[in-house]
Each structure stands twice: as C-alpha cells, then as structure tokens.
Amino acid sequence: MELNVNGVVHNVDVEPDMPLLWALREVLGLTGTKYGCGVAQCGACSVQLNGELTRSCSIPVSAVAGQKITTVEGISKDASHAVQKAWVALDIPQCGYCQSGQVMAAVALLKRVPKPTDADIDAAMTNICRCGTYQRIRDGIHVAAGQKKLADVLKEYATAGVSKA
Secondary structure (H helix, E strand, C coil): CEEEECCEEEECCCCCCCEHHHHHHHHCCCCCCCCCCCCCCCCCCEEEECCEEEEHHHCEHHHCCCCEEECHHHCCCCCCCHHHHHHHHCCCCCCCCCHHHHHHHHHHHHHHCCCCCHHHHHHHCCCCCCCCCHHHHHHHHHHHCCCCCHHHHHHHHHHCCCCCC
C-alpha cells in the first residue's frame, strides 16, 4: 500500500485495517504523532489528510492510501512555521505530550481562518491538554497569525507573574 507522507511516497506492507497512527509511528518511524486515547477524542494523534485535520488513531491506512498525509514533522524541516515559532517563543508546552496535535490543529485553523477570533480558536482547538495550557495556546495562535506581538504577550506574562516556562 502506498502512503504519501510529508511529500514522500512510502510503500508499506501492513494490514489494511491498521490505524494510520501506528503505520506512521511504528512502520515509518514518525513518532511526533502521539497516541492518547485511541478513540479520536483527545487529538494527540492529529495529522492533516489532504489539508484537513484528522485524528489518525481511528482511521485505517486503507482509507488514506494515495492521499496526502502531513504529520508534525512535515510542517517544516527547520521549525520555521509561524505556529512552531510561537510555540517555542512562548514555551507553550508543559509536559508537551499533546502539543504535536495542538500544533497540527493550530496550523489547520490558520489555513482556514488566517486571523481567528478567540471564539474561532475555541471552536477549532478541540484537542485536550492535560496541563491546561489553553490560554498560552490561544496566545500562540494569535502571535502566529500576526494579531499579537510576541513581545507584548511576554510582557503580559511577566506583569501577571507568569513564568516563561
């Protein structure tokens, strides 16, 4: 079966009902996409399928053969995407486990809505973050969209006594 992942076509010999998540992680070695719940609820396994956000834990590889799959590793080769830059600059992750899925969701949101409101962000960002970094995620999306300046957000954090890390 052929999987087009991050612009590279891979021939994989897997069972057709294998979840895409396991093909990505175990067969192709792309471990940025995480296993969280296994039932497409938490979003840790989020990838883009033909540009649309998709939870990879519940979709079989047979359903995605020949389609364009983008993982967190495929967003940019050098962490130069605006969302990745904002995530690093604002130290958004705490434990970091859900963050590849959060980044994928943010990238998909900004593709659809380049200048999102807080309501747009709240509606689109349905991934679960056990550490509760939702406000930082929202700030990161606004910074990536050019709606807030990084320096201003960092100043707000400092004024509020929020540590950068």
